[in-house]
Amino acid sequence: MEALISSFVNLFAPDTLIALMVGVCGGMVIGALPGLSATMGIALLIPVTYGMNPAAALTMLAAIYTSAIYGGSISAILIHTPGTPSSAATCLDGYPMTQKGEALHAIGLSTVSSCIGGFLSAIALLIIAPLLAKVSLAFSSSEYFLIAIFGLTLIASLAGKSVIKGLIAGAIGLMAGLIGMSPDAYARFTFKMPALLGGISLIPAMIGLFSISQVMIQAEERGLGHSTVKEEAKIQGHFLPPLKEFLGLLPLILKCSVVGILVGILPGAGGDIASWVGLNMAKGSSKTPQLFGTGHPEGIAAPEAANNAVTGGALIPLLTLGIPGSSTAAVLLGGLTIHGLQPGYQLFDKYADVTYAVILGFLAANIIMGLVGWAVGRYVVKVSKVPLPLLIPCITVFSILGSYAASQNMTDVYVAVVFGMIGYLMRKYGVPPAPVVLGLILGPMADNHFYQASRMANGVPLVNYMLSRPISVGIMVLIVLALFAPVISKVIAKKYQAKFGDVGESAEDV
Numbered sequence: 001m002e003a004l005i006s007s008f009v010n011l012f013a014p015d016t017l018i019a020l021m022v023g024v025c026g027g028m029v030i031g032a033l034p035g036l037s038a039t040m041g042i043a044l045l046i047p048v049t050y051g052m053n054p055a056a057a058l059t060m061l062a063a064i065y066t067s068a069i070y071g072g073s074i075s076a077i078l079i080h081t082p083g084t085p086s087s088a089a090t091c092l093d094g095y096p097m098t099q100k101g102e103a104l105h106a107i108g109l110s111t112v113s114s115c116i117g118g119f120l121s122a123i124a125l126l127i128i129a130p131l132l133a134k135v136s137l138a139f140s141s142s143e144y145f146l147i148a149i150f151g152l153t154l155i156a157s158l159a160g161k162s163v164i165k166g167l168i169a170g171a172i173g174l175m176a177g178l179i180g181m182s183p184d185a186y187a188r189f190t191f192k193m194p195a196l197l198g199g200i201s202l203i204p205a206m207i208g209l210f211s212i213s214q215v216m217i218q219a220e221e222r223g224l225g226h227s228t229v230k231e232e233a234k235i236q237g238h239f240l241p242p243l244k245e246f247l248g249l250l251p252l253i254l255k256c257s258v259v260g261i262l263v264g265i266l267p268g269a270g271g272d273i274a275s276w277v278g279l280n281m282a283k284g285s286s287k288t289p290q291l292f293g294t295g296h297p298e299g300i301a302a303p304e305a306a307n308n309a310v311t312g313g314a315l316i317p318l319l320t321l322g323i324p325g326s327s328t329a330a331v332l333l334g335g336l337t338i339h340g341l342q343p344g345y346q347l348f349d350k351y352a353d354v355t356y357a358v359i360l361g362f363l364a365a366n367i368i369m370g371l372v373g374w375a376v377g378r379y380v381v382k383v384s385k386v387p388l389p390l391l392i393p394c395i396t397v398f399s400i401l402g403s404y405a406a407s408q409n410m411t412d413v414y415v416a417v418v419f420g421m422i423g424y425l426m427r428k429y430g431v432p433p434a435p436v437v438l439g440l441i442l443g444p445m446a447d448n449h450f451y452q453a454s455r456m457a458n459g460v461p462l463v464n465y466m467l468s469r470p471i472s473v474g475i476m477v478l479i480v481l482a483l484f485a486p487v488i489s490k491v492i493a494k495k496y497q498a499k500f501g502d503v504g505e506s507a508e509d510v
Contacts, residue, residue: 004356004360006352006353006356007055007352007353007354007355007356007357007359007360008357008360009353010053010055010056010353010354010357011055011059011357011360011361011364013053013055013056015052015053015056016053016055016056016059016357016361018056019052019056019057019059019060019063020059020060020063020361020364020365020368021368022060022063023059023060023061023062023063023064023067023365024063024064024067024365024368024369024372025067025372026041026045026064026067027041027063027064027065027066027067027068027070027071027369028067028068028070028071028074028369028372028373029071030064030068030071031067031068031069031070031071031072031073031074031087032071032072032074032075033075038064038065038068038069038328039210039328039331040210040211040214041064041068042061042064042065042328042331042332042335043203043206043207043209043210043211043331044207044210044211044395044398044399045060045061045064046061046203046206046331046334046335046338047203047207047401047403049061049335049338049339050338054339054340054341054351054354055353055354055357055358055361057335057339058335058336058339058341058354058358059357059358059361059362059365061332061335062315062332062358062361062362062365063361063362063365063368063369065311065328065332066118066308066311066312066362066365066366066369067365067369069086069087069114069307069308069310069311070110070111070114070115070118070304070308070369070373072086072087072090073087073090073094073107073110073114073300073304074107074110075087076090076091076094076095077090077091077094077095077097077098077103077106077107077110077300078095078098078103078107086274086275086307086310087275087303087304087307089275089276089278089279089303089307090110090275090299090300090303090304092279092292092293092299093106093292093293093294093295093296093297093298093299093300094106094110094299094300096293096294096295097295097300099295100295102295104238104239104377104378105238105239105241106295106300107239107373107377108238108239108240108241108374108377109241109249109297109300109301109304110300110304111239111369111370111373111374111377112240112241112246112253112301112370113249113253113256113300113301113302113304113305113308114304114305114307114308114366114369114370115308115366115367115369115370115373116253116254116257116305117253117256117257117260117304117305117306117307117308117309118308118309118311118312118365118366118369119363119366119367120254120257120258120261120309120312121257121260121261121264121308121309121310121311121312121313122312122359122362122363122366123312123363124261124312124313124316125312125313125315125316125319125359125362126356126359126360126363128316129315129316129319129320129348129359130348140453140456140469141449141450141452141453141456142449142453142456142462142465142466142469142472143469143471143472143475144445144449145446145449145450145453146466146472146475146476146479147321147322147323147475148442148443148445148446148449149446149479150323150475150478150479151322151323151438151441151442152170152174152438152439152442152443152446153479153483162430162431165429165430165431165432166431166432166435167435168431169426169431169432169433169435169436169439170435170436170438170439171439172422172436172439173435173436173437173438173439173440173443174439174443175189175439176200176205176436176439176440176443177199177200177439177440177441177442177443177444177447178443178444178447179196179199179200180196180197180198180199180200181197181198181199182447182451183447183448183451183452184451195409195411196411199444200415200440201412201415202334202337202338202440202441203334203338203403203412204403204412204413204415204416204419205415205416205419205436205437205440206331206334206419206437206440207399207403207416207419207420208399208403208415208416208417208418208419208420208421208422208423209419209420209422209423209433209436209437210331210423210433211395211398211399211420212396212399212416212417212419212420212421212423212424213419213420213421213422213423213424213426213427213433214395214423214427215392215395215396215399215420216420216421216424217424217427217428218392219392239374239377239378240374241297245297249297249298249301252281252282252285252298252301252302252305253301253302253305254305255281256278256281256282256301256302256303256305256306256309257305257306257309258309259274259277259278259281259306259309260274260278260305260306260307260308260309260310260313261309261310261312261313262313263277263306263310263313264309264310264311264312264313264314264315264316265313265314265316265317274303274306274307274309274310275303275304275306275307276303277306278302278303278305278306278307279292279299279302279303279306281302282298282299282301282302282303283298283299286298308366311362312362314328314329315329315332315362318332318333318336318343319336319343319347319355320343320344320347321343321344322342322343322344322445330437330438330441331437333441334437334441337441341354399416399420400413400416403415403416419436422436423436450462453465453466
């Protein structure tokens, strides 16, 4: 309680409140624009946080995370194009409502459901995370090494349609993460370039992978005459659902929120799976399942509550154990590291005033998100009409400036450009960029803690040393279980997609 009280000082500081508003509004814009994502937005704005205090910086990034997931539903409803993969299920009933002239009503349902789901996930984060953080007190180098390996098993979960391509991307990230000085002070893969002795900087690498590569893809599509945006979208109807309709939907929203929180805690799942699970639950418990796919309010409320509830759930293992369950969480892990904060018990002890301020800010972001959505609901569709000739150069300029601002070093700009070309080629050949981020972050962590654990074993075989520690054995079991998670996730996704049909344009392609 003392930490909560002191965190209010950080939360209500002017810079934190400004950062909160910027994160909410910026995240909504990023999510609404087809082709952009929460991951790209966070990667692009991390350099901006260098001059900010950690509470304000991390609050802004968390606000971008939750509001971008909500923003993705705007383009899904209005132009049948999911702004984020988590909004794919919303297309099925959202766009039919737009065709019936009820676009604003659909956006209102999405806003209310997203706010409730995100708010409940923030409450869960506030209650569960401090309890789970105490477990990390018993961790030593062997446990952190296994945690890093556990995180690397998520590569298969983030691999998309091809596990082999995901493993290739993970290998690229691991190799890039090992560039620089080894734990025993030997230069590795630096090609006698002093600028590489410190390793590959995380920020320019992420900006290149997620921002510059996407700009190249969009520029290519424009050159070929391809377009993912319809010309017109109707904006009619009432924003807030009638009280009777809301009370009828509330039990479903609460149920799907709980499901989203649980799915978010599971590493490797995510908002896209949660939205399909929520939609399936809604259809299974509905009195009118035949209306799904024709513009049914339940078909919007269920997936939107579930995918926004994932955001708070995903932050629980991230803050307590340092396990990023998605590419967005991996980028947020980079933001924590950049501000000198390591996931674990210290976040809720030594840095409790910062951590609780971020959690409360995340909770407030979901409320502000609803107020902003209500205020601009009738006009927000225009955000998705930004012409590519204006969007592409703006993203390029911000990417280059963000890469240079990280350390005022032109080498980082070159790193961003190189990783941008790597990311472009990966996207062209269907290789997901998210595993590269995991490799970049977790590779050095595994390397350092493996070296330290080997020394702590003091001549005993490292496997035997780990087997003598109960927590290490428990993490080993989790690693084995995690290896089967991608198979289960793919079976669930295929089952729901086959049951509800195709959304037209896949969220993964967007």
